[in-house]
Amino acid sequence: MPFNDHYVIIGNGPAGNHAARTLRKKDKDAKITIISDERVPYYYKPKLTNFIADEIAKEDLMVNFLNSYKAKDIRIRLGQEVERIDSESKTLFLQHMEKINYSKLIIASGSRARVLPAMSRYANHLKFVTSYTDVMAVKEEIRKAKDFFIFGGDLVGFKFLRLLNSMGKTVTILIYPNAFWPYNLTDNMLAQITESLSKFKVDVIVKDDISIIDDKNGLYRVKTQKGIEKNVDMVFSFNGLIPNIDFAKGSGVDIDHGILVNEYLKTNVDSIYACGSCAQIYNPSIKSYTTSIGWPNAVVQGEVAAFNLLGDHKIIESVGRKYFDLEGVKIKTIWWEDIDDEV
Amino acid sequence: MKKNDLYSKEEKLFQDKNKIYSAQSVKQIVYSTDVRDFGQVAKSIPCQDACPAKTNIPGYIRAVFEKRHGRAYELNRSANILPGVLGHICSRPCESACRHGEPDNGVSVGICHLKRSCSDLKSGSHRIIEGLYAPTEKKVAVIGSGPAGLAAAHDLSILGHKVVIFEGLEKPGGMLMYGIPEFRLPRDLLMLEIKNILRLGIQLKTNKAIGVDISLDLLKNEYDAVVVATGCVSPRKLNIAGEDLKNIYNGLDFMKAVNEGQKPLVGDKVIVIGAGFTAVDCARSAIRLGASDVSINIRKTIEYMRIDETEKYEAQFEGIKTVSLIQPSKIIGNGNKVIAVEFQRTRMEKTDTPPYRVSIPIENSQFLVPTDSVIAALGQTPDEAVVSKDLDGLDGVFAAGDFATGSSDVISAIAGGRKSARAIDEYLIGEKRKQTVVRLENHETTDRQRSYDFIGKVEMNTIDMEERLSKATNEVETGYNDDQAHEEAKRCYLCNLEYEIDPLICIYCSACIDVAPKDCIKMIESVPVNSDGTYGIYEETDDWNNVVSIAIDNARCIRCGQCLAVCPMDCISVTKTELIEIDT
Numbered sequence: 001m002p003f004n005d006h007y008v009i010i011g012n013g014p015a016g017n018h019a020a021r022t023l024r025k026k027d028k029d030a031k032i033t034i035i036s037d038e039r040v041p042y043y044y045k046p047k048l049t050n051f052i053a054d055e056i057a058k059e060d061l062m063v064n065f066l067n068s069y070k071a072k073d074i075r076i077r078l079g080q081e082v083e084r085i086d087s088e089s090k091t092l093f094l095q096h097m098e099k100i101n102y103s104k105l106i107i108a109s110g111s112r113a114r115v116l117p118a119m120s121r122y123a124n125h126l127k128f129v130t131s132y133t134d135v136m137a138v139k140e141e142i143r144k145a146k147d148f149f150i151f152g153g154d155l156v157g158f159k160f161l162r163l164l165n166s167m168g169k170t171v172t173i174l175i176y177p178n179a180f181w182p183y184n185l186t187d188n189m190l191a192q193i194t195e196s197l198s199k200f201k202v203d204v205i206v207k208d209d210i211s212i213i214d215d216k217n218g219l220y221r222v223k224t225q226k227g228i229e230k231n232v233d234m235v236f237s238f239n240g241l242i243p244n245i246d247f248a249k250g251s252g253v254d255i256d257h258g259i260l261v262n263e264y265l266k267t268n269v270d271s272i273y274a275c276g277s278c279a280q281i282y283n284p285s286i287k288s289y290t291t292s293i294g295w296p297n298a299v300v301q302g303e304v305a306a307f308n309l310l311g312d313h314k315i316i317e318s319v320g321r322k323y324f325d326l327e328g329v330k331i332k333t334i335w336w337e338d339i340d341d342e343v
Numbered sequence: 344m345k346k347n348d349l350y351s352k353e354e355k356l357f358q359d360k361n362k363i364y365s366a367q368s369v370k371q372i373v374y375s376t377d378v379r380d381f382g383q384v385a386k387s388i389p390c391q392d393a394c395p396a397k398t399n400i401p402g403y404i405r406a407v408f409e410k411r412h413g414r415a416y417e418l419n420r421s422a423n424i425l426p427g428v429l430g431h432i433c434s435r436p437c438e439s440a441c442r443h444g445e446p447d448n449g450v451s452v453g454i455c456h457l458k459r460s461c462s463d464l465k466s467g468s469h470r471i472i473e474g475l476y477a478p479t480e481k482k483v484a485v486i487g488s489g490p491a492g493l494a495a496a497h498d499l500s501i502l503g504h505k506v507v508i509f510e511g512l513e514k515p516g517g518m519l520m521y522g523i524p525e526f527r528l529p530r531d532l533l534m535l536e537i538k539n540i541l542r543l544g545i546q547l548k549t550n551k552a553i554g555v556d557i558s559l560d561l562l563k564n565e566y567d568a569v570v571v572a573t574g575c576v577s578p579r580k581l582n583i584a585g586e587d588l589k590n591i592y593n594g595l596d597f598m599k600a601v602n603e604g605q606k607p608l609v610g611d612k613v614i615v616i617g618a619g620f621t622a623v624d625c626a627r628s629a630i631r632l633g634a635s636d637v638s639i640n641i642r643k644t645i646e647y648m649r650i651d652e653t654e655k656y657e658a659q660f661e662g663i664k665t666v667s668l669i670q671p672s673k674i675i676g677n678g679n680k681v682i683a684v685e686f687q688r689t690r691m692e693k694t695d696t697p698p699y700r701v702s703i704p705i706e707n708s709q710f711l712v713p714t715d716s717v718i719a720a721l722g723q724t725p726d727e728a729v730v731s732k733d734l735d736g737l738d739g740v741f742a743a744g745d746f747a748t749g750s751s752d753v754i755s756a757i758a759g760g761r762k763s764a765r766a767i768d769e770y771l772i773g774e775k776r777k778q779t780v781v782r783l784e785n786h787e788t789t790d791r792q793r794s795y796d797f798i799g800k801v802e803m804n805t806i807d808m809e810e811r812l813s814k815a816t817n818e819v820e821t822g823y824n825d826d827q828a829h830e831e832a833k834r835c836y837l838c839n840l841e842y843e844i845d846p847l848i849c850i851y852c853s854a855c856i857d858v859a860p861k862d863c864i865k866m867i868e869s870v871p872v873n874s875d876g877t878y879g880i881y882e883e884t885d886d887w888n889n890v891v892s893i894a895i896d897n898a899r900c901i902r903c904g905q906c907l908a909v910c911p912m913d914c915i916s917v918t919k920t921e922l923i924e925i926d927t
Contacts (some may be wrong), residue, residue, distance in 0.1 A: 084446045093446060117660035118808060130871050157900045225809065256644035256667045268691065286706035
């Protein structure tokens with residue numbers, strides 16, 4: 001009986017899907033499985049705010065439907081969480097106690113919303129717009145609510161603020177300079193953003209911090225350290241993303257902020273690759289590790305990881321926009337260290 | 344409080360049912376010295392095995408559950424003479440080993456928080472229990488009043504010897520007093536537990552530094568035995584250019600200054616170098632001294648930091664950044680004042696020998712980070728200029744704690760001190776007077792419910808950032824209240840209860856296997872014996888023809904009690920196992 005490889009990809013975002021697609025193109029016989037802890041097929045995350053505003057339907061949010069996986073002979077396991085990796089036996093342990101063996105593995109598990117340590121005690125009060133599940137949990141509530149408090153202020157946060165403004169909601173935003181963790185906004189950038197926000201109907205708070213968030217009769221009282229008090233219907237946290245990599249701890253794969261990979265997107269463990277925003281990639285030109293965000297970066301990294309897994313030696317390079325525009329301020333899409341000086 | 348008040352109506356019903364299902368109810372106690380029993384205890388109770396002092400962790404957690412906090416405190420104190428102190432600052436090797444933290448089982452039990460609750464919640468009129476031996480008229484000098492010295496002094500005093508502690512500094516406690524910040528360890532608690540040791544009649548002589556005020560030779564002549572427990576106080580240096588500039592501190596001196604009430608000048612921007620508890624203590628202290636931009640800089644990745652998750656979390660909470668995969672290559676000064684550190688990037692590499700993963704510098708990857716001060720917290724070594732580490736051939740001179748083993752942690756130092764005390768006692772008396780045995784006792788119930796397995800960890804109460812900064816010594820963690828401790832105690836699997844199937848009664852119905860939530864009940868064909876005489880890993884079989892027994896693997900069992908409840912033959916027994924010390 002011929003031996004066919006089983007390529008397993010953890011993550012169903014752009015990096016994972018493009019890795020799977022590339023693998024299938026290059027290896028017609030291999031078994032390919034994508035595992036995702038979300039319960040929906042591949043969807044376009046940047047359009048989640050449009051979905052909240054009902055500008056697009058659920059179908060428009062989807063990049064792939066279930067039949068498109070089937071057409072490419074890619075097995076998709078939705079709503080299944082990887083709990084740990086045994087790299088010795090090449091086994092994945094899923095939360096529901098199933099084991100999956102792989103011959104080669106690509107980790108493309110993306111990122112999740114960062115909850116500031118100081119805010120973790122209020123985690124139950126906070127809402128996020130990071131995933132389809134997050135959005136489905138709050139979509140209806142957003143429509144009904146009037147008063148909102150946003151703290152942090154990353155890219156999605158400002159997009160969400162504009163959305164709320166267009167829906168006629170009352171919004172207060174407390175901007176954290178390190179919402180783009182680990183990138184800190186300077187005082188000049190903060191001033192520029194505050195100025196830019198003046199065109200919206202929004203209360204902007206800077207250089208302050210949350211002191212208390214409490215819940216009274218379905219309303220939230222947010223009090224800042226400088227004594228500003230707001231009673232709102234919903235509190236949203238937008239403080240950047242952190243790599244989703246807990247399941248890889250103890251597997252023997254080197255982990256720092258993200259999964260450490262070389263310029264070929266290979267980890268220190270044979271047969272395991274990582275790509276997308278969960279990967280911390282060695283960049284030989286700056287002799288340091290960088291992490292990336294953005295759809296185009298994830299797509300290219302997924303493809304490069306797949307090529308290299310199949311024996312190629314492609315070096316990853318950043319693609320797409322190098323900067324996002326944050327209310328007039330340029331924010332790098334590849335960071336952790338400076339890539340170049342052209343801000 | 345009546346014991347029954349601890350349980351809800353449903354819980355009581357469960358217990359009653361369980362009693363019916365219990366295999367045996369006649370209380371029998373066996374004291375075993377069989378190596379197989381020691382092996383079984385080590386395998387079955389991973390938290391206790393990981394604890395250098397072998398603290399009876401399930402035993403004291405059960406006492407916390409029963410709200411017998413005094414009993415819980417004494418169970419702790421029988422292994423570790425500073426339970427309250429360790430409840431605040433232990434490095435928690437037990438929690439890393441806790442079976443509740445294994446994949447699929449959730450999060451480790453807050454063992455250390457529960458240890459603290461024994462101390463916090465015990466009655467104000469709690470009585471310390473000491474099993475005193477008759478006086479021996481032997482005199483022992485203990486050099487150093489850190490955790491190892493205190494533990495050795497305590498145990499030697501219990502054994503009837505007259506003990507004098509010589510401490511070089513003004514106050515006793517060693518690293519506990521001078522190395523750990525007060526916001527983690529309140530000094531009144533430390534002094535209370537030290538005084539409880541000294542109450543045995545131990546004489547404490549402070550400001551008596553070995554090599555300065557007293558000599559080892561003198562002590563050796565005047566005392567029947569001498570214990571050197573001077574710890575590790577010689578800081579490791581960075582060994583890079585610029586290290587002697589102003590505003591560059593070593594971690595230990597920095598913490599000592601802070602703990603003596605001084606305010607070392609740190610400026611706004613502070614670079615801390617090091618990956619252990621001292622590095623985090625220095626960084627958090629710098630925040631309290633007014634620094635606004637504090638970073639901890641490490642050569643390897645964050646996962647290799649030698650601190651527990653709580654410390655990582657607290658550092659992050661206080662706004663301290665951790666910068667990984669870099670190492671300092673030069674310190675730059677302006678005049679004699681530091682202005683920047685030149686770092687070099689590193690990357691992880693594999694080695695064939697321990698530690699298997701190392702960081703190596705990347706050539707031509709240097710970069711500068713401006714700073715106002717640098718704190719190098721790279722660990723310490725024994726100060727051999729004062730006492731030579733080579734004590735061989737010095738009759739009656741023993742080493743204990745970090746001085747003997749190199750820099751470790753407080754609980755290891757205490758365990759080391761106790762071990763030395765035993766060796767010294769044998770040297771002085773000429774025979775072993777104490778031995779450790781496994782106490783085995785039939786136990787009627789499982790003491791748990793399956794629902795306890797799904798209780799989330801009760802987080803420690805802490806003060807907010809404003810309060811932390813308002814006074815540098817304000818204690819950050821404020822402890823569990825009575826109900827929180829009770830709830831967290833429910834989560835312990837009580838791995839000291841060992842479950843066993845009697846193969847002579849078992850009818851091989853496999854009902855227990857069907858209800859087991861883990862792969863903990865196995866059909867086995869043989870039980871290998873390790874070279875040290877302990878039992879090895881069960882050899883399983885799927886072939887009924889080869890099955891010699893159905894056995895419970897206590898190293899996998901989460902003590903849910905389901906098997907006990909369904910067994911139609913009542914052939915599963917529960918035995919409470921404890922490591923205890925008895926007279927020989």
